[in-house]
Amino acid sequence: MDVTPLCPVCDAEVVIPADAMENELLTCAECGSELEIMCLAPLALELAPEVEEDWGE
Numbered sequence: 001m002d003v004t005p006l007c008p009v010c011d012a013e014v015v016i017p018a019d020a021m022e023n024e025l026l027t028c029a030e031c032g033s034e035l036e037i038m039c040l041a042p043l044a045l046e047l048a049p050e051v052e053e054d055w056g057e
């Protein structure tokens with residue numbers, strides 16, 4: 001079954017590598033959001049929790 005998952009942020013198609021694993025992080029090519037593969041069958045993507053790094057400003 002070929003399912004093209006959509007980015008939950010911008011609805012762009014997200015390319016999943018053939019060797020992708022559950023819990024792997026992907027980056028949406030359209031909006032740059034970090035997405036986590038919650039489940040491979042069926043494929044489910046979720047926005048990865050944002051890791052806020054404090055770089056100072």
Ligand SMILES: [Zn+2]
Nearest residue numbers: 007010028031
């Ligand atoms: Zn996106």
